Amino acid sequence: MFTGIIEEIGVMRRIHRQGQAMVLTIGAIRILDDMKLGDSISVNGVCLTVISFDKESFSVDVMPETYRKTNLRKLQTGSRINLERAMPANGRFGGHMVQGHVDTTAVMVSRTPEENAVVFLFEPDNKLMFKYIIPGGSITIDGISLTVVDVSEHTLTVSIIPHTLAQTVLQDKKPGDTVNLECDVLGKYIEKLLGFQPAPSSGKTTDSKRMPMTAAYLAEHGFM
Structure with a gap:
């Protein structure tokens, strides 16, 4: 998870494209301090996994789904990029809960x-x-x-x-x-809870009597 507080602006060093898949190599300084293989890094708001790094840069894979859904496909060599490391458990919550899952x-x-x-x-x-x-x-x-x-x-x-x-x-x-x-x-999550209707299970009559999770249902049962 991230908080949306940008730590550093990185610079795109190399882009290796193969169809709708890419490997991005990004120059950075600050976020390399404690980097490990497999770390999650927010790259322009996209949660990506570090697959290699050295003293001046790191590389990440971009799969086709991410390529299609984000602006990473528009990056070019020399592009500047917002970077943030995943928040540590004892970190200060400066922004809000950010997953790095672009909508x-x-x-x-x-x-x-x-x-x-x-x-x-x-x-x-x-x-x-x-x-x-x-x-x-x-x-x-x-x-x-x-x-x-x-x-x-x-x-x-x-x-x-x-x-x-x-x-x-x-x-x-x-x-x-x-x-x-x-x-x-x-x-x-609120939308999902309010609209959730469990699928009926064969042989269990109680399942068919479950009510959808609506505002009226929550109020009736003392949650609102």
Whole structure:
């Protein structure tokens, strides 16, 4: 698990492509300090596994599913990348719970200065994700833990302070660029619980009497 607090901006050294599979070699400094084979690293918000490393870089595999679902397929040699190591058990929880499982990509529509901040407007590719996006809620953009400012039918906005802009690849983004989005996992679990209906089991009459996990059901049984 990650927290969405970017530790370092890495630089793409090499990209080996084979169809929709890739091996990425990324130059870094800070996150190499305690790196081990098999470590999880958030690469632009995508949880990837370290398959090799040296004193100046590390390599990760990208499988076809990840290639299709994220903006990693758009990376080029020299691209700058947000990096974060998995949070240690005794670590400080600086952002929010981030899995590194990208839900959809989004296109930057605009970036507008507003006094000491910059307001970014994004349009997600998968509109079904809007059920998990609320004003004031958490969202992960290219691995960065951010707070949603506003939501419309097709877009969402976030406001970025100077420190976050300087420490992440958002400073490089311009209208038309693609970013990775991960919605808050809490909303996904709540949706699953409220809509869950167990499949009937043969020979057990009690299974057919189970009620779906709805708000009314929870209230009736004292959970709300």
